[in-house]
Amino acid sequence: MLLSKSCVYGLRASLYLASQDNGEYIPIRQMSEKLNISFHFLTKILQELSAADLMESYKGPNGGIKLARPGADISLMQIVIAIDGPELLTECALGLPGCGVEKSCPMHDMWAETRDSIHQMLEMTTLTQLAQKGKDMNLRLTPEGGFIWD
Amino acid sequence: MLLSKSCVYGLRASLYLASQDNGEYIPIRQMSEKLNISFHFLTKILQELSAADLMESYKGPNGGIKLARPGADISLMQIVIAIDGPELLTECALGLPGCGVEKSCPMHDMWAETRDSIHQMLEMTTLTQLAQKGKDMNLRLTPEGGFIWD
DNA sequence: AATAAATAAGACAAAATACTCTTAAATATT
DNA sequence: AATATTTAAGAGTATTTTGTCTTATTTATT
Numbered sequence: 002m003l004l005s006k007s008c009v010y011g012l013r014a015s016l017y018l019a020s021q022d023n024g025e026y027i028p029i030r031q032m033s034e035k036l037n038i039s040f041h042f043l044t045k046i047l048q049e050l051s052a053a054d055l056m057e058s059y060k061g062p063n064g065g066i067k068l069a070r071p072g073a074d075i076s077l078m079q080i081v082i083a084i085d086g087p088e089l090l091t092e093c094a095l096g097l098p099g100c101g102v103e104k105s106c107p108m109h110d111m112w113a114e115t116r117d118s119i120h121q122m123l124e125m126t127t128l129t130q131l132a133q134k135g136k137d138m139n140l141r142l143t144p145e146g147g148f149i150w151d
Numbered sequence: 152m153l154l155s156k157s158c159v160y161g162l163r164a165s166l167y168l169a170s171q172d173n174g175e176y177i178p179i180r181q182m183s184e185k186l187n188i189s190f191h192f193l194t195k196i197l198q199e200l201s202a203a204d205l206m207e208s209y210k211g212p213n214g215g216i217k218l219a220r221p222g223a224d225i226s227l228m229q230i231v232i233a234i235d236g237p238e239l240l241t242e243c244a245l246g247l248p249g250c251g252v253e254k255s256c257p258m259h260d261m262w263a264e265t266r267d268s269i270h271q272m273l274e275m276t277t278l279t280q281l282a283q284k285g286k287d288m289n290l291r292l293t294p295e296g297g298f299i300w301d
Numbered sequence: 302a303a304t305a306a307a308t309a310a311g312a313c314a315a316a317a318t319a320c321t322c323t324t325a326a327a328t329a330t331t
Numbered sequence: 332a333a334t335a336t337t338t339a340a341g342a343g344t345a346t347t348t349t350g351t352c353t354t355a356t357t358t359a360t361t
Contacts, residue, residue, distance in 0.1 A: 176307095
């Protein structure tokens with residue numbers, strides 16, 4: 002499993018927000034129902050993203066959550082690091098502490114390559130790119146197969 | 152985290168065995184001490200690999216475990232699938248069930264590419280290759296930085 | 302036959318992750 | 332001011348993963 006479940010939920014929520022007409026706050030409850038994610042659990046994840054300055058929340062009626070910046074300025078990498086931390090891109094494939102600093106493990110080089118391609122993928126892709134693609138091609142963002150409208 | 156801890160332990164043990172003069176059974180206790188992995192936990196993992204016909208065990212004095220086939224005929228992929236299952240190579244990056252069969256998620260294409268490069272890496276690499284590399288270059292297989300001898 | 306060395310198997314415990322529930326705080330509306 | 336709507340926070344539960352411990356079984360050696 003590449004990403005934790007929390008991280009995957011965070012990505013889906015981010016894409017949901019990036020697909021909305023931006024500016025206004027979206028209630029977490031609405032989003033949790035659309036995306037089929039437990040409301041309280043999603044709230045916690047979004048709090049992490051807010052703490053990382055990727056989202057902003059507002060309490061009270063008409064409150065909710067929104068992206069802190071245009072989706073074009075937020076990469077998938079930033080979401081992943083905010084939730085799962087940087088370990089995916091730093092850890093040894095064989096879990097050996099200090100691998101690479103002095104001695105490396107036998108998988109070091111090949112894993113560095115593969116890790117780079119994962120890094121590239123996450124770094125180069127913005128929320129807006131994927132949101133646009135999802136809208137244009139009517140792709141899936143929910144378990145049921147819908148995007149943000151249905 | 153790409154691979155589970157069990158899987159990483161399984162890979163390290165496999166590389167340890169592939170680095171030995173082949174043929175004889177290696178006691179699990181010895182291996183667990185060298186690799187700094189809990190003996191009973193490692194035993195369980197090796198049982199999974201035995202069940203997958205990747206290893207063979209023998210009870211009693213002079214017993215232990217060994218590769219069921221030459222290390223050159225066992226890829227990292229086989230170890231990974233035996234322990235973690237095929238999910239890494241089949242699952243949707245956003246965890247959406249049925250992604251790809253009818254509708255795809257917005258990450259589908261890019262994840263398919265990255266996944267392929269992971270697949271390639273694991274499929275193309277054999278235990279013997281890495282064991283040889285480890286011996287030749289005196290690389291790290293233990294937390295302390297040693298290979299199979301020290 | 303007895304003993305010792307090894308894996309097999311299963312119960313158990315601890316830790317991490319995933320998820321739920323309750324109460325508090327903020328804010329708009331009436 | 333009162334009420335309703337929303338996030339914040341923290342306690343609590345469930346599940347999965349990781350790790351430990353005990354007992355049984357197999358087999359070589361004496």
